[in-house]
Ligand SMILES: [Zn+2]
């Protein structure tokens with residue numbers, strides 16, 4: 001059974017009615033759990049409303065680095081993030097590729113999220129693009145020894161992956177790994193131990209081959225898994241088993257909710 005460790009179910013174009021069908025499609029393909037990732041604390045309550053009826057969906061809370069127009073205070077973030085249903089903090093992080101001009105607010109927001117993760121003892125979901133040094137340095141400086149997390153939709157260097165793994169982090173791979181242009185990422189995936197890998201769709205964005213151009217959906221995490229299994233030289237069943245186990249180890253509250 002597969003887990004989609006990172007999707008944005010409140011951002012699918014079809015709306016709530018089609019969401020039930022979208023999740024059913026994923027379930028028929030063997031996807032047993034979905035982590036719906038928050039990008040704006042202001043939208044947290046409506047996101048929760050959208051997915052609350054589904055027992056196999058868990059949620060995170062945070063402000064995406066590219067959504068700083070929706071920035072919130074440390075107290076607002078903590079108030080929502082400490083709620084029982086929240087299994088992780090994020091997505092947070094740094095993106096200097098799309099928004100170098102908002103660097104300062106991104107840094108402040110990222111530090112707030114790390115502190116909230118320390119305080120709530122919940123794992124971090126980190127988005128990082130063209131900000132390798134700052135991402136690793138801020139984690140080293142601000143995170144408590146017990147705080148762990150994931151670098152999601154990873155597209156950076158093996159060196160960065162290794163630095164994160166050394167801090168107890170996981171590396172999550174999206175459908176980008178199937179793209180023609182992703183040779184470097186494929187080398188990273190080959191080198192990262194299976195015990196440190198998660199899989200995700202990041203839907204509705206980044207549909208994997210052969211679905212490029214369509215809206216992405218959680219069911220397509222199977223294509224991501226198949227591709228990585230081939231790269232790693234293991235069966236799809238084995239890849240699914242290990243990445244699912246990794247998911248519940250990192251997001252232990254999702255496991256408690258599923259039980
Ligand atoms: Zn992201």
Ligand SMILES: [Zn+2]
Pocket residue numbers: 006008037091202
């Ligand atoms: Zn995301």
